[in-house]
Amino acid sequence: MSERSPVAASVVLGVAVGAFGMSFGVLCATAGLSTAKACALSLLVFTGASQFTAVTVLKSGGSPAAALGSALLLAARNGAYGLAVSPFIRGSRVKRLASAQLVIDESTAMATAQGSDAMKEHGFYAAGLAVFVFWNLGTLIGALGGQRIGRPESLGLDAAFPAGFLALLVPHVRTVSGRRAAVGGALIALALVPVAPAGVPILAAGLAALVGLRSHRPERVGEDAA
Numbered sequence: 443m444s445e446r447s448p449v450a451a452s453v454v455l456g457v458a459v460g461a462f463g464m465s466f467g468v469l470c471a472t473a474g475l476s477t478a479k480a481c482a483l484s485l486l487v488f489t490g491a492s493q494f495t496a497v498t499v500l501k502s503g504g505s506p507a508a509a510l511g512s513a514l515l516l517a518a519r520n521g522a523y524g525l526a527v528s529p530f531i532r533g534s535r536v537k538r539l540a541s542a543q544l545v546i547d548e549s550t551a552m553a554t555a556q557g558s559d560a561m562k563e564h565g566f567y568a569a570g571l572a573v574f575v576f577w578n579l580g581t582l583i584g585a586l587g588g589q590r591i592g593r594p595e596s597l598g599l600d601a602a603f604p605a606g607f608l609a610l611l612v613p614h615v616r617t618v619s620g621r622r623a624a625v626g627g628a629l630i631a632l633a634l635v636p637v638a639p640a641g642v643p644i645l646a647a648g649l650a651a652l653v654g655l656r657s658h659r660p661e662r663v664g665e666d667a668a
Contacts, residue, residue, distance in 0.1 A: 448565040448569065449568045452552060452568035452571075452572040453572050456572030456575060459490070459577050460576030460580035462580065463490075464584035466494060467584020467586070467588075468584040468588065469494065469584075470497055471587075475585075476585075477582070480584075481585065483581075488546065489520060489546060491516045491517075492516045495512045496509040496512065497509075499512055523547070523550040524545050527553050529559070530563045532563065546570065549566050549570035549573065550566070553565045624650075630646050630650055631647040
């Protein structure tokens with residue numbers, strides 16, 4: 443039975459993330475950043491949560507150092523993603539180095555949801571490129587629109603990114619290890635919400651992924667044997 447190409451799903455995901463990119467462009471405009479600076483952030487940084495954090499800190503009067511520190515803290519998870527996808531990203535060192543720009547939540551989730559290594563690599567590039575294109579396009583539109591768009595929440599743009607990422611999680615919760623990780627992450631987040639600063643519960647919930655990583659290999663071996 444042939445595997446389904448992840449291209450269509452990646453394009454749909456890219457469009458959803460692009461809508462959220464519009465809200466980032468609007469945020470930059472209301473924070474006083476030029477369209478060029480907003481687009482440069484999306485092109486060069488390309489990690490949504492870190493971009494939102496940095497601009498929000500600056501908008502609220504924080505220092506550039508505080509903005510950079512907060513953004514780097516959130517971006518640290520991409521290092522773990524890089525380790526997860528590196529085994530099936532083939533090619534020269536130059537290609538692999540360039541591919542690092544596409545290591546994000548969506549490309550990692552799309553890749554690990556595939557079966558064979560070839561399809562994992564295909565899913566990684568399909569999702570990474572789709573999100574890169576639509577995120578940057580959304581940023582440009584949002585930055586140009588600026589004050590005309592007003593509050594992103596009024597158009598529902600703030601819901602586009604979470605909805606798209608939930609769609610990515612569906613293949614993972616079909617496995618035992620995926621369900622364990624999902625339940626563990628939810629419990630960690632719920633336990634920390636009353637006592638931890640905003641954002642920390644979500645970051646800490648990522649520790650539950652270790653459960654999935656620990657049981658992923660034996661589960662795949664059993665599936666292959668079947």
